[in-house]
Amino acid sequence: MTTKKFRPDVDAPEWKGGHTPYDILKEGTIALAIVLALVIVLAVVFGSPDEKAITLKAWSTADPVDFATTAFSELNGTSTTASYGAPYNHNGPSQQIGPLQLEKWVGVRIPLNTATDFVINPLKALPNEPALDADLVHYQSASSSTRARWFNAYAKGATNMKYRHGTVVVNATGAGPVPVMINDLTTMARSGALDQDLVGGNDFFTTDYTESLLFLSDGQYLANVATEQHLAGDQWGMMNETGNYPGQAWLWLYAFWYQVAPFNNSGNGDALVWGVMMLLSLILLFVPFIPGLRSIPRRLRIYRLIWREHYRDSGGA
Amino acid sequence: MSSEEIDRQWTTRLRRKVAGKLPPEKLLPDTQPSYVASWIYVFGVATLAALGVVIGTGCILALRGPQWWHGSSYGHFVNSLHLWSVEVFMFSMVIHLWGKFAMAAWRGGRMLTWMTGVVLFLASVATCFTGYAIQSNFDSQWITTQAKDGINATGAGAYFNVLNFGQMLMWHIVLMPLVLVLITGMHILLVRAKGVVPPFEDDLVPAAKITRVSE
Numbered sequence: 001m002t003t004k005k006f007r008p009d010v011d012a013p014e015w016k017g018g019h020t021p022y023d024i025l026k027e028g029t030i031a032l033a034i035v036l037a038l039v040i041v042l043a044v045v046f047g048s049p050d051e052k053a054i055t056l057k058a059w060s061t062a063d064p065v066d067f068a069t070t071a072f073s074e075l076n077g078t079s080t081t082a083s084y085g086a087p088y089n090h091n092g093p094s095q096q097i098g099p100l101q102l103e104k105w106v107g108v109r110i111p112l113n114t115a116t117d118f119v120i121n122p123l124k125a126l127p128n129e130p131a132l133d134a135d136l137v138h139y140q141s142a143s144s145s146t147r148a149r150w151f152n153a154y155a156k157g158a159t160n161m162k163y164r165h166g167t168v169v170v171n172a173t174g175a176g177p178v179p180v181m182i183n184d185l186t187t188m189a190r191s192g193a194l195d196q197d198l199v200g201g202n203d204f205f206t207t208d209y210t211e212s213l214l215f216l217s218d219g220q221y222l223a224n225v226a227t228e229q230h231l232a233g234d235q236w237g238m239m240n241e242t243g244n245y246p247g248q249a250w251l252w253l254y255a256f257w258y259q260v261a262p263f264n265n266s267g268n269g270d271a272l273v274w275g276v277m278m279l280l281s282l283i284l285l286f287v288p289f290i291p292g293l294r295s296i297p298r299r300l301r302i303y304r305l306i307w308r309e310h311y312r313d314s315g316g317a
Numbered sequence: 318m319s320s321e322e323i324d325r326q327w328t329t330r331l332r333r334k335v336a337g338k339l340p341p342e343k344l345l346p347d348t349q350p351s352y353v354a355s356w357i358y359v360f361g362v363a364t365l366a367a368l369g370v371v372i373g374t375g376c377i378l379a380l381r382g383p384q385w386w387h388g389s390s391y392g393h394f395v396n397s398l399h400l401w402s403v404e405v406f407m408f409s410m411v412i413h414l415w416g417k418f419a420m421a422a423w424r425g426g427r428m429l430t431w432m433t434g435v436v437l438f439l440a441s442v443a444t445c446f447t448g449y450a451i452q453s454n455f456d457s458q459w460i461t462t463q464a465k466d467g468i469n470a471t472g473a474g475a476y477f478n479v480l481n482f483g484q485m486l487m488w489h490i491v492l493m494p495l496v497l498v499l500i501t502g503m504h505i506l507l508v509r510a511k512g513v514v515p516p517f518e519d520d521l522v523p524a525a526k527i528t529r530v531s532e
Binding site for chain 2: 022028035040044095107110208209213222231237241274281284289296300308309
């Protein structure tokens with residue numbers, strides 16, 4: 001038997017007081033019944049949201065100019081995905097926390113070439129398009145400087161891009177096959193064929209929507225709809241749900257960091273926020289071992305409210 | 318076989334250890350310390366009950382597949398039950414967590430109970446996220462395309478691809494529930510083995526501040 005100093009934030013006194021009857025199975029059954037009843041009432045009264053997913057067909061039909069502009073950015077390598085970096089490609093800087101470049105160290109594990117995967121290969125899949133096939137051969141056999149010239153010419157004209165009578169209209173003299181490619185991809189998207197090609201491009205059976213979602217998120221349309229639904233990052237969207245439903249409210253702290261500097265204006269914002277949240281999670285996990293932090297409950301004295309009956313009965317109040 | 322040989326068996330030793338730590342009267346108690354008398358204790362059992370409803374409604378959704386609820390009013394209702402049971406589950410868990418913090422419930426050798434609780438909270442957040450990711454509607458499109466940046470920034474996105482519906486579905490209905498149920502079981506057994514943390518010795522009882530701890 002050893003004697004050591006009682007540490008009030010680590011040790012607990014042995015309970016030598018009384019006990020009361022406790023039917024643990026009855027308590028569990030009653031709790032389940034009450035929770036089930038509450039959930040049924042909430043489900044009947046409020047239901048749950050189900051905003052239909054946006055297809056590439058719906059996007060290109062509702063906003064063909066945005067779609068065509070995005071398609072061009074995938075082709076010339078200026079879209080968010082095209083210049084993302086790891087894990088999709090080597091075209092962008094990876095985020096880092098100080099010297100830690102986790103994104104870069106892990107490397108390109110989901111390789112994507114937006115020009116090939118989002119534009120050229122889908123167009124190649126279109127049957128009976130000899131003129132387009134010739135344009136694709138022309139495009140692929142061109143030098144990078146020639147393509148750059150075409151891109152520049154198309155980009156100048158694209159500032160006044162219109163969509164009229166089923167055609168993407170861009171005044172882009174000297175843009176080579178680019179106008180035809182972008183127009184045909186837009187037509188393909190409006191038919192619904194691009195949705196199928198990007199999802200099922202690799203196999204008959206698939207459950208991987210990486211390419212479709214990246215393409216969709218490179219445009220403005222998805223973000224505009226999300227902003228209307230108060231889901232944008234600066235609207236604390238992480239915690240929200242479509243309509244007036246509660247979302248992942250427990251992400252409030254995670255969402256909070258994105259509202260304040262330096263997280264909201266840093267190129268490494270995501271990495272920094274994750275770093276902070278991981279650190280805070282570790283602190284929460286190891287609170288019992290951290291002097292000072294583990295004393296907070298005793299100093300806050302909220303426990304006196306929780307155990308008020310005990311303190312009242314023991315005369316310690 | 319000698320009794321000494323039986324005593325050395327792994328099974329025998331495990332049974333004796335479990336019986337020592339968790340005798341039936343601790344595992345299924347019929348009394349509790351009189352200080353366990355506060356509304357805050359409700360939220361622990363409420364969390365557990367809500368988890369039961371979450372798993373039950375999730376199983377019904379699993380029976381008919383991930384697209385069912387979009388085209389069936391019954392399926393939509395089950396989805397609503399699933400959503401609201403998750404909201405009740407997370408609400409109860411957060412109150413339970415902060416209640417236990419206010420009680421410094423790690424005292425008296427209950428550190429592992431606290432830590433399994435925190436891991437459960439973090440695992441629940443991840444499980445909820447994968448659930449939101451597999452709704453296969455606009456919400457999941459937006460959530461996954463936004464969340465990928467954060468997860469990619471950690472390097473995990475290369476292996477945990479939130480844009481891969483099939484992968485997220487498997488995480489949500491197989492891997493994460495397995496983790497949650499296992500850790501929940503461990504958490505409950507720890508609570509039963511160690512008991513509910515007693516109140517702080519009050520400032521007005523200085524004599525109690527020095528006690529003997531036997532080892």
